[in-house]
Amino acid sequence: xIVHGGQPYYGQFMGVLLLDAQYPRMAGDVGHAETYRMxxxxxxxxxxxxxxxxxxxxxxxxxxxxxxxxHLRARAVVGGCGFFAAxxxxxxxLTPIPFxxxxxLQVPWLRMLYGDPIGILTIxxxxxxxxxxKDCGFSRDDPGVVVQGIDPDxxxxxxxxxxxxxxxxxVMRDSVVEAARALIDTAPNxxxxxxxxxxxxxxxxSVQNVxxxxxxxxxxxxxxxxxxxxRADYA
Numbered sequence: 001x002i003v004h005g006g007q008p009y010y011g012q013f014m015g016v017l018l019l020d021a022q023y024p025r026m027a028g029d030v031g032h033a034e035t036y037r038m039x040x041x042x043x044x045x046x047x048x049x050x051x052x053x054x055x056x057x058x059x060x061x062x063x064x065x066x067x068x069x070x071h072l073r074a075r076a077v078v079g080g081c082g083f084f085a086a087x088x089x090x091x092x093x094l095t096p097i098p099f100x101x102x103x104x105l106q107v108p109w110l111r112m113l114y115g116d117p118i119g120i121l122t123i124x125x126x127x128x129x130x131x132x133x134k135d136c137g138f139s140r141d142d143p144g145v146v147v148q149g150i151d152p153d154x155x156x157x158x159x160x161x162x163x164x165x166x167x168x169x170x171v172m173r174d175s176v177v178e179a180a181r182a183l184i185d186t187a188p189n190x191x192x193x194x195x196x197x198x199x200x201x202x203x204x205x206s207v208q209n210v211x212x213x214x215x216x217x218x219x220x221x222x223x224x225x226x227x228x229x230x231r232a233d234y235a
Contacts, residue, residue: 007073012041013230014222015074017065019053019081020044022165028202028219030080035201035219038226043068050160054083054127062090069095075229076100078222082122082196088135098225101135103194103218107145108137110216114191116144119183121176121207122196123157125149146190148183150175150197160199169202176203180210192216 018031025031033040045068048061065087069077076098079085085102092099110118122128125147130140138145150156156175159167183190195201195217204215 009041009073011039012074013038013076013226014040015069015072015077016040016042017068017072017077017080017084018042018044019050020046020048021050021160021163023159023163023199024165024167025199026169026202028204030078030198030201030218037223041072041074043071049163050081050083050123051163053081053086054124055161057086057131062087065091066094069099076222076225078218080198082198082218083127083132085136086132098229100218100221100225102132102196103198103216103221104133104136104196106216106221107194110192110194111138111144114214117146117187117190118144119187119190119193119211119213120145120147120196121179121183121193121200122147122149123160123199124152128196146183146187148179148186150179154178156199160197173203173206176200177206177210180207184211 014036016030027034029035045064048064053061069091077100079101082102082104085104088099088101107118128140128147133140154175155167155171158164190211190213192214193207193211195204195215198218201217201219204217208215
């Protein structure tokens with residue numbers, strides 16, 4: 001048997017595109033290896049923080065993301081922040097492998113599956129405008145979608161926008177749960193919830209205990225695509 005090389009490491013299936021950050025990662029988070037049921041390869045976009053991507057977006061980000069993806073040797077790539085949706089189409093045109101830029105890509109088919117409204121929990125409701133949603137198949141003004149943000153003064157928001165290197169997980173969970181309760185107060189008939197923020201996923205069960213509907217995130221989308229890409233052999 002002839003074994004061919006050409007790269008320094010092997011076996012990874014999913015590439016994970018991460019922001020340049022030092023905040024902690026819990027299991028369930030997009031940046032924690034134990035989150036995945038398949039081998040993953042992490043790559044950081046140098047100099048790209050959450051604050052820059054969400055609050056100070058610039059056109060250089062597209063080239064930086066593409067360069068980082070070129071370093072990945074994977075069969076699909078996951079975005080480490082839901083706001084990567086802003087570069088979805090440009091990167092998709094440049095990259096031959098699937099680019100799962102954001103959990104928000106799931107919203108249109110979830111509306112077909114469950115009906116309206118679909119709730120979105122995001123780290124910044126004010127920033128989540130059509131610049132980021134233009135390639136996700138819906139608009140911020142769409143009445144079938146309800147957006148609820150995290151309290152901007154909460155520990156959750158401060159950890160990620162200020163790039164803090166520690167947090168209290170109970171306080172972080174409470175911030176996400178508080179946003180979930182606010183979502184239900186606004187839209188008590190919400191049919192499903194999408195977690196825009198990839199760092200919310202460790203608290204998905206706590207959110208579900210409040211909203212009592214299916215919860216979707218980027219990690220689930222990654223596994224969905226992985227299973228479709230390499231099917232199990234049942235025969």
